[in-house]
Amino acid sequence: GCISLNLSPVPQPIKPNMPVPPMTSDQEELISALVHYQEEFEQPSEADIKRIQFCFEGEASDMKFKEITEMTLLTVQLIVEFSKQLPGFSTLQQEDKISLLKACSSEVMMLRAARRYDAKTNSIVFGNSYPYTESEYETAGLGFSAPMLFRFCRNMCRMKVDNAEYALLAAMSIFSADRPFLREAYKVQKLQEIYLNALSAYVANKRAMNSFSIMIGKLLNVLTELRTLGNLNSEMCYRIQLTDKRLPDLLNEIWDVTPK
Numbered sequence: 001g002c003i004s005l006n007l008s009p010v011p012q013p014i015k016p017n018m019p020v021p022p023m024t025s026d027q028e029e030l031i032s033a034l035v036h037y038q039e040e041f042e043q044p045s046e047a048d049i050k051r052i053q054f055c056f057e058g059e060a061s062d063m064k065f066k067e068i069t070e071m072t073l074l075t076v077q078l079i080v081e082f083s084k085q086l087p088g089f090s091t092l093q094q095e096d097k098i099s100l101l102k103a104c105s106s107e108v109m110m111l112r113a114a115r116r117y118d119a120k121t122n123s124i125v126f127g128n129s130y131p132y133t134e135s136e137y138e139t140a141g142l143g144f145s146a147p148m149l150f151r152f153c154r155n156m157c158r159m160k161v162d163n164a165e166y167a168l169l170a171a172m173s174i175f176s177a178d179r180p181f182l183r184e185a186y187k188v189q190k191l192q193e194i195y196l197n198a199l200s201a202y203v204a205n206k207r208a209m210n211s212f213s214i215m216i217g218k219l220l221n222v223l224t225e226l227r228t229l230g231n232l233n234s235e236m237c238y239r240i241q242l243t244d245k246r247l248p249d250l251l252n253e254i255w256d257v258t259p260k
């Protein structure tokens with residue numbers, strides 16, 4: 001069932017030497033719901049992954065590129081399902097839901113890649129058996145993006161971001177009030193504040209006090225980094241337009257790549 005959003009007065013902002021207030025039960029409920037949905041919509045089904053694996057022939061680069069695009073298509077659809085479960089999302093107008101999903105999907109894709117990053121093999125394991133290494137990214141013709149993507153993944157890994165923090169960052173990326181064409185930006189802003197307060201309460205209660213302000217600062221900086229990565233994804237989409245490679249129509253539509 002969906003969590004009743006408690007729009008009670010915003011809890012006190014946490015100051016450095018202030019005793020850490022316990023999380024409210026609403027915040028605990030919200031966080032466990034998000035972690036549950038994050039797990040529910042984490043992986044494409046085995047059947048979907050199998051379908052991708054065996055239906056491509058052609059030269060290595062095209063096959064790798066096609067695999068990545070199909071895997072991304074499945075993952076973006078999971079991101080849409082995750083977003084629809086977020087408390088508050090259903091209170092928005094249809095047009096705003098679409099504007100938010102178009103704008104956040106590449107950013108949440110980057111967060112998902114970071115969650116699937118395996119430091120030992122320096123690879124992103126999308127699905128259960130799809131290790132993407134930096135060189136495979138090069139093979140697929142996406143070489144320009146690989147170093148930045150893997151640097152982002154390594155940084156998230158070093159910060160030891162946990163499932164709750166990933167889920168809350170994804171929710172904050174989804175509920176970004178400064179996305180283009182929003183009709184009710186103020187509603188999106190209010191929703192993001194609820195997830196921000198839950199994130200800061202969670203971090204304050206989880207990490208020793210001295211590292212709270214450092215950690216919350218780093219996590220909020222991730223949202224800024226995600227903007228850059230999302231914009232570079234759009235740039236990559238345009239570059240692909242200029243080559244003989246093609247993205248699936250749904251990705252072109254979601255990422256506003258106007259077919260020439």
Ligand SMILES: Cc1nc(-c2ccccc2Cl)n(NC(=O)c2ccc3c(c2C)OCCO3)c1C(C)C
Pocket residue numbers: 068069070072106109110113142144145146148149228229232233234236237251
């Ligand atoms: C089908 C497809 N799937 C992805 C993708 C793959 C993994 C994580 C996130 C994304 Cl968005 N991308 N984007 C990138 O791989 C991509 C593009 C630009 C980047 C970047 C990535 C991962 O990361 C670093 C900044 O620039 C694409 C297309 C557009 C090729």
